[in-house]
Structure formats: C-alpha cells, structure tokens
Amino acid sequence: MSRINNAAEAQPNLPESHSPLQTPVKPGFSSHKGKKRGPDPGNKGFFKRLSKQKALFLMSFPFVIWLLIFKYIPVAGWVMAFQDYKPQLGILEQEWVGFKHFKDLFNEPMFYRALENTLGMGILGLVFGTLSAIAFALLLNEVRFLTLKKWTQTISYLPHFVSWVIVANIVITMLSPEGIINNLLVGSGILDRPINFMAQPDMFWGIVTAADVWKETGWNAIIYLAAMAGVDPQLYEAAKVDGASRWRQMWHITLPSIRPVIIVLLILNIGNLINIGFEKQMLLGNNIVAEKALVIDLYALDYGIGMFRYSFGTAIGIFKSVISIILILICNGFAKRIGEGRVF
Amino acid sequence: MKKRKWTTFDIILTIFMLFIVVITLYPFLNILAISLNNAVDTAKGGIHIWPRDFTFANYQEIFGSNDRLLQAFFMSILRTVVGTITGIIASTMLAYVLSRRDFVFNGLVGFLLVLTMFVSGGLIPEYMLIRQLGLINDFGVYIWPMLISAFNVIIIRSFMDNLPTALEESAKMDGANDFVIFTRIIIPLCLPVIATIALFLAVMQWNSWFDTYLYARGSEALTTLQFELMKILDNANISSGDITSQNAEVIAGQTNPQSIKMAITIIATVPILMVYPFLQKYFVTGLTLGAVKS
Numbered sequence: 140m141s142r143i144n145n146a147a148e149a150q151p152n153l154p155e156s157h158s159p160l161q162t163p164v165k166p167g168f169s170s171h172k173g174k175k176r177g178p179d180p181g182n183k184g185f186f187k188r189l190s191k192q193k194a195l196f197l198m199s200f201p202f203v204i205w206l207l208i209f210k211y212i213p214v215a216g217w218v219m220a221f222q223d224y225k226p227q228l229g230i231l232e233q234e235w236v237g238f239k240h241f242k243d244l245f246n247e248p249m250f251y252r253a254l255e256n257t258l259g260m261g262i263l264g265l266v267f268g269t270l271s272a273i274a275f276a277l278l279l280n281e282v283r284f285l286t287l288k289k290w291t292q293t294i295s296y297l298p299h300f301v302s303w304v305i306v307a308n309i310v311i312t313m314l315s316p317e318g319i320i321n322n323l324l325v326g327s328g329i330l331d332r333p334i335n336f337m338a339q340p341d342m343f344w345g346i347v348t349a350a351d352v353w354k355e356t357g358w359n360a361i362i363y364l365a366a367m368a369g370v371d372p373q374l375y376e377a378a379k380v381d382g383a384s385r386w387r388q389m390w391h392i393t394l395p396s397i398r399p400v401i402i403v404l405l406i407l408n409i410g411n412l413i414n415i416g417f418e419k420q421m422l423l424g425n426n427i428v429a430e431k432a433l434v435i436d437l438y439a440l441d442y443g444i445g446m447f448r449y450s451f452g453t454a455i456g457i458f459k460s461v462i463s464i465i466l467i468l469i470c471n472g473f474a475k476r477i478g479e480g481r482v483f
Numbered sequence: 484m485k486k487r488k489w490t491t492f493d494i495i496l497t498i499f500m501l502f503i504v505v506i507t508l509y510p511f512l513n514i515l516a517i518s519l520n521n522a523v524d525t526a527k528g529g530i531h532i533w534p535r536d537f538t539f540a541n542y543q544e545i546f547g548s549n550d551r552l553l554q555a556f557f558m559s560i561l562r563t564v565v566g567t568i569t570g571i572i573a574s575t576m577l578a579y580v581l582s583r584r585d586f587v588f589n590g591l592v593g594f595l596l597v598l599t600m601f602v603s604g605g606l607i608p609e610y611m612l613i614r615q616l617g618l619i620n621d622f623g624v625y626i627w628p629m630l631i632s633a634f635n636v637i638i639i640r641s642f643m644d645n646l647p648t649a650l651e652e653s654a655k656m657d658g659a660n661d662f663v664i665f666t667r668i669i670i671p672l673c674l675p676v677i678a679t680i681a682l683f684l685a686v687m688q689w690n691s692w693f694d695t696y697l698y699a700r701g702s703e704a705l706t707t708l709q710f711e712l713m714k715i716l717d718n719a720n721i722s723s724g725d726i727t728s729q730n731a732e733v734i735a736g737q738t739n740p741q742s743i744k745m746a747i748t749i750i751a752t753v754p755i756l757m758v759y760p761f762l763q764k765y766f767v768t769g770l771t772l773g774a775v776k777s
Contacts, residue, residue, distance in 0.1 A: 185587060188585075188587050189587050192583075192585075192586055192587060192661065193660075194660045194661035194662040194665075195580050195583055195586045195661050196586075196588070197662075198576050198577075198579070198580050198661070198662060198665070199576075199577060199580040199586075199588065199592050202573060202576070202577045202592075202631060203592060203595060205573075205627075205630060205631060206595050206596060206599065206631070207595075208612075208616075209612070209627065209628055209630075210599040210602075210603070210604070211595075212604070212608075212612055213603070213604020213605065213608035213609045213611075213612055214602055214603070214604045214608070215604075215608075216604050216607070216608025216609075216611060216612065217604065217605075217608065219607070219608065219611070226611070226614075275503070278496060278499060278500075279500070281492075281496055282493075282496055282497070282500060283493060284493075284497065287497060287500055287501075288500075290504070291500040291503055291504055293763060294503075294504050294507050294508060295503060295504075295507060297507060297508075297511075297756075297759065298507060300686055300690075300755045300759065301690070301751075301752055301755055302689075302690035302691075302692065302709055302751070303690075304690075304692050304709045304712050304713045304716065304751070305709075305712070305748050305751055305752055307716055308514075308712065308716055308744065308748050309510040309511075309514065309748075311716070312510070312513070312514065312517075312745075313510055313513075317528045319509070319513065319531070353506070353507075357507070385490075385492055386492075418693065422713065422716060436606060439605075439606050439607060440606060443606065443607040443610075444606075444607065444610055444697070449607055449611060452606065452607035453605065453607045453608055455605075455607075456604070456605025456606055456607055456608070457605070459605070460602075460603070460605065
C-alpha cells in the first residue's frame with residue numbers, strides 16, 4: 140500500500156489476516172477453500188465462459204486498469220533510481236547511471252542520521268506499543284464491573300480515529316510551558332520551573348513514542364482482547380481450584396494463551412520497523428529538534444521532491460523496501476524455528 | 484454468575500481504568516474549554532475543562548468572517564462524501580467479482596490486488612505519477628489515488644463468501660445477468676459490511692492532510708480543515724510555543740490564533756465523535772470478518 144495514501148489512513152493498521160489463536164496464512168484468492176460462488180466452471184472453453192461473464196469482465200476491467208496505473212506504474216518507476224531522471228525527457232531517453240545514487244546515498248552522513256532516527260523511533264514504538272497494548276488488554280480483561288470495562292474500552296480507542304494533526308496539536312498544547320504536564324510537574328515540586336518539552340532534542344523520540352502509545356494503545360488492545368475472549372474458561376476454573384491468584388492466572392493462563400497472536404503481530408510489526416512513516420515526526424517536529432526528527436521518509440521528501448532529486452529520492456524508497464523485505468524474511472524464519480508457524 | 488467480593492485488586496484495577504479514561508478524555512475537554520473561552524482570558528492560563536469567560540467568538544470567527552476556513556470546512560465535507568461513495572462503489576464491485584470463483588480472470592485480478600499490499604512504489608514514484616496524470620491542484624487527487632484499498636476489498640469479499648447462494652442462483656435461473664445480481668441481490672445483503680467500510684473510508688478522507696500538503700498546496704479552493712490546522716501548527720512550531728502566525732492578520736478582536744486553533748481542532752474532531760457510535764458497532768465486526776477468512 141502506498142505511503143502517501145497510508146499517511147492519512149484511519150483504517151486499522153492491522154495485518155490483513157489474523158484470527159485469534161490461529162496462525163494466519165497469506166490471503167490467496169486462488170487457493171481459497173471456502174464455499175464457491177456461482178456455477179461450477181466445468182470444462183467449458185475459455186472463450187465460451189468469458190462470453191457468458193461479460194458483465195464480470197466489464198465490472199473488473201476499470202479497476203484492473205486502476206491497479207496498473209496507481210499501484211504498478213510507481214513500482215515500474217523504480218528504474219528512475221538507476222537513471223539521472225529529468226522530468227522533461229521520456230523514460231527511455233534518460234541517462235542510465237547504474238548504482239550512482241545508491242553510492243551517493245551511502246556516502247551521505249544525513250542518511251545515517253535519518254536511518255538512526257527511523258530505527259530508534261521504530262524500535263521504541265514497537266516495544267512500548269506492544270507492551271502497553273498487552274498490559275492494557277490483560278488488565279481490562281480482569282475488570283469485573285462490566286459497565287466500567289465497556290466504557291473504558293470504548294473511550295480508549297477514541298484517539299485512534301482522530302488524525303495525527305489533531306493529536307499533534309493536543310500533544311503540543313499539553314506539553315507547552317503553560318500546559319497541564321508542566322503545571323503538574325511544577326506543582327508537585329518535581330520541576331523548579333516549566334520546561335519547553337517540544338524544544339528538547341533529547342526528548343523528541345520519547346515524546347513521539349508517548350504520543351503513539353496514547354493514540355494507539357486502546358486500538359491495538361482490541362486484537363489481544365479478542366484472543367483473550369477465546370480462552371477456555373475451564374482453565375481459569377481449574378486454576379482457581381488450585382488456589383491461583385488473579386495475577387498468577389493472568390501470567391500463567393491468559394498470557395500463554397495469546398502467545399501465538401503476540402508473536403504473529405510482533406513479526407508483522409518488525410517487518411514494518413522501517414516503515415514508521417513521517418506524519419508524527421513531521422507534525423511534532425520543529426527546527427530545534429529537527430536533528431532528531433528527521434526520518435527516512437522525511438529525508439526522501441526533502442531531497443527527492445523538495446530539491447528535485449527524484450532519482451535520489453527513489454533510491455531511498457528502494458533501500459527502505461529492501462530492508463523491510465529482509466526484516467520480514469528474518470522474522471519469518473525465526474518464527475518458523477521456534478515453532479510458532481510462519482506468517483507467510 | 485455469583486457475586487464476588489471486591490478485592491484490593493479490583494479496587495486498584497478500577498482506579499487504573501478511571502485514570503486511563505481521564506488521560507484519554509482530558510485533552511479533548513481541555514481543548515473544548517479553550518475553544519469556548521475568551522481568547523484574551525485564555526492567555527492568562529489556568530483553563531482546564533470548563534471555560535471561564537464563555538464565548539462563541541472563536542467559532543464565529545471561523546464560520547463568520549474567515550472565508551478560507553469556511554471553504555476548508557466545505558472541502559473537507561466534499562472530499563469525504565465523494566471519496567466515500569466512489570470508494571464504496573469500487574470496492575464492492577471488485578469484491579463481488581473476486582467472490583465469483585468461476586470468473587475466468589478471478590486468479591489474475593486477485594493476484595494483482597493482493598500484491599499491492601506487499602509491494603509499493605514509494606513516495607517519489609507516486610509523486611511523479613500524480614504529476615504526470617495532471618492531478619496536481621486538482622480535486623481528483625483526493626479521490627483517484629485512494630479509490631481502492633486491498634484490505635477493504637478483502638473484508639467485503641469475505642462477507643460475500645458467507646452469504647447464502649440460493650437467492651443468487653434463482654435470479655440466475657430467471658436470466659438475470661451478473662451486474663443485475665450484484666446491484667439487486669448482493670448489495671442489499673452486504674449493507675452491514677458496506678457500512679463498516681464506508682465508515683473507514685469516511686474517517687480516512689476526513690483525516691487526510693498530507694495529500695493536500697503534497698499535491699494541492701497551490702490551490703486555495705482545495706484546502707481542507709486538517710490542512711489549515713496543520714499550517715497553524717507548523718507556524719506555531721517554528722517559534723516553538725508561542726504563536727506568531729501569518730494568519731494573525733486575518734484574526735482580529737477577541738480571538739487569537741491559539742483559540743482559533745482549538746476551535747478548528749474541535750470542528751475537525753466532532754464529525755469523528757458523531758460517527759463513533761456507529762463505528763463502534765461495526766468496526767469490530769469488520770475486523771473479525773477480515774480475520775475469519777483463511
């Protein structure tokens with residue numbers, strides 16, 4: 140899916156297929172084992188069948204064209220990375236330069252800073268995002284008072300549906316020198332005087348991570364809660380008979396039961412470690428913290444579009460895709476080895 | 484279930500959950516209070532969840548005297564409506580074709596669609612494409628690139644897979660063609676999943692700002708609420724903390740950019756809150772549907 144479209148997407152950032160307690164398999168249209176729609180294709184001739192399926196053909200044709208234009212032409216655009224692309228020339232009239240742009244990229248100190256920031260915030264987001272969602276799901280699962288449980292959950296995923304622009308505004312307002320966080324810290328004597336959090340480069344990664352946790356914990360917990368709902372109640376009964384406390388039940392029953400879900404989501408998220416996007420960094424960043432806010436996508440945006448170095452920007456994109464694929468393959472192999480089943 | 488005695492654990496849990504509720508809701512309430520407070524008074528600080536000097540001036544500024552913000556508001560609505568409708572038509576139609584396993588090109592179309600979830604051209608090639616298609620500063624840039632999402636199509640197709648086939652078969656006996664079956668039989672049966680996807684699409688469209696930033700910055704008419712908010716944020720950020728906005732000149736009297744910013748935030752959040760009860764009801768179903776397949 141494209142980054143640009145993704146940037147503003149409010150839809151779940153969840154993997155395309157996962158069922159609680161069951162290792163997902165790659166969605167494949169041809170290998171579908173479910174109920175078949177329509178009459179049995181039989182052995183009729185191709186053209187005979189096609190002529191009967193004119194309507195289906197016409198219904199899908201425009202969208203195939205759409206897919207080719209909006210999804211596959213950009214992939215074909217990768218050739219730009221091996222050219223000195225000039226927009227006024229045709230794609231075949233361009234000068235071929237081989238790996239020049241990749242060499243330039245690896246010689247740029249800025250690139251390493253962008254990589255460090257991307258992976259830094261990616262890892263922090265992965266660790267704290269996963270931990271907070273699991274912890275929240277575990278605790279919410281233990282709440283006996285159902286009205287409280289329902290309301291807390293409903294409210295907890297509200298921030299997921301508002302845009303990063305709004306969340307950034309909220310974060311900046313709360314963390315401003317006059318904001319509530321400074322008021323509380325000064326009021327309780329932890330700080331002598333308010334600090335301008337948004338102007339502290341060292342705090343930027345932490346602020347981005349905290350904002351992410353605030354926005355997404357409730358949403359990410361949904362999948363874990365769904366998995367927890369599928370745990371056999373008899374297990375808890377047995378544990379109670381054995382005198383296990385609620386903490387012990389959480390630790391020894393609930394958590395191991397949702398282990399497969401945790402592992403699958405971890406693998407998918409590690410594959411996306413480098414695809415953290417740029418929205419948060421772009422909206423929360425400012426000149427003072429720019430050094431810590433520069434992520435790969437912003438770097439590609441600044442150089443590729445801002446400075447018209449299209450080929451260079453494309454090379455950055457290709458580098459990102461390659462890293463992403465390597466990460467997925469490594470994690471997948473690792474999951475296979477520890478016997479949790481593969482994602483693909 | 485038997486009534487259980489409340490233990491210390493339950494009490495701690497309840498306090499913790501209330502804490503979560505407070506930290507989630509406080510920022511929204513705080514911003515609402517500031518947006519309803521006199522801007523000069525706000526500057527003195529100390530506004531929490533209740534306005535001290537109540538006024539609608541900030542909203543009047545947006546809806547009354549500021550043409551650009553009003554236009555942005557309508558553009559946000561327009562792109563949400565058009566984007567949702569076109570997206571729904573495209574995804575359901577494609578999902579239906581893919582649910583028909585007897586279609587000769589089923590495998591090919593499915594493959595082309597699913598592959599897009601794993602391969603993407605990246606920022607720059609997409610930018611070049613949009614430019615070459617002449618969609619820069621064109622309303623189409625809000626609609627075309629987001630027309631189909633493989634994830635949505637798969638959710639709808641999974642739903643269709645679980646529909647009873649009897650109705651469809653009897654319609655076929657009566658000689659109805661596939662398009663008629665789709666519009667008369669499949670769509671009415673799919674309304675629950677269509678509602679789910681429509682909500683996803685609407686939220687996505689409403690929340691978009693980056694496409695405006697990248698592709699439609701040059702057009703006054705195409706500005707959206709989210710983008711206007713992003714611009715104010717950007718200006719505020721440069722001076723980090725205190726606002727010396729270029730928008731300041733358009734704002735006079737009892738308002739200031741800080742308060743206007745809060746009012747825009749509220750206006751941009753309210754539609755989400757309005758669809759929230761529906762979202763609530765449907766999206767879990769939608770998510771589970773996506774999971775059930777396989």
